[in-house]
Amino acid sequence: MSNSIDDLFCEFVRTRSPALLRTAFLLTGDRHLAEDLVQDALARTHRGRHRLDDPGHFEAYTRTAMYHQHVSWWRRRKVTESLPGELADVVQPGSDHARRSDLKLALHQVLDQLTRRQRAVLVLRFFEDRSEAEAADLLHCSVGTIKSQTSKALARIREMAPDLLSAVMEEA
Template sequence: MDRFEGFHEFVRARQQSLMRTAYLLTGDAHLAEDLLQTVLTRVAAHWAKLADGGNPEAYARRALVNQTISWRRRKRVELPGAELPERAESGQSHDEATVRRIALHHALAQLTPKQRAVIVLRFYEDRTEHETAQLMGVSIGTVKSQTHYALSKLRALAPQEVYR
């Protein structure tokens, strides 16, 4: 029996979803690709155990969060988005949705890795507090407090209509 039996199917089925999560955690497409590749390497190394009664998707998502936090701590990887682009000339107009996306991207870049992970898991992936706590390996109280601090920071950094 091939020890990677089912791994290729898992990657084909979940790669896009995991890539979106990686992008939201890092804010950069290239860094997200590196993150996902690193995590899928770990998933492959543990595939026999995960395929035999484990939850490979939960393992991969938790590894995405943990690896993002680890990169920020060890390498001081600077996530993009710290600078907002210059405002348009008065004769030019921007699409409201584009302006909101830029503001959101900028605000998310200012969060700590744990705060960003909580926001991505809770509001983008629509996870419960319990699921988020399990994926991050923290208590439900930590999820609640990190969500509170992250939303407060987002409200202070971004236009009011985005987070109200």
């Protein structure tokens, strides 16, 4: 006996919410905004669940809804975010765990200082491992925009924290 579409959707929410929250946090840089983003995307997926021809499409539909909602937010709010103080030193003496923690903190601080669009492009390209064309399709922009936003974001990271990118690559 097969599960109902509602049972399948509930199972999807239960099993995939942590991964969706991680992506949303990378997009927003804020735990509460990430939770709002995932909740909104899941609500949209729930409303459209009967139109999806395969319950396996829940994830793609939800992630697309997240990216679209995030784009909508950055178009509405043109607020420049800034953090007071200096960035933490990436390479500090101590254990590997301490070094990793410092690296994560430094990375989050730098990502917080990027524009929403730059942050979304980096998440899609490097965290989600999407191609330029896929990222452009998801964000409803041109491949050229993806390329220029990636270039600007990486240049800004190099300017704010010159040692960060090499430290991240060493960890990978």
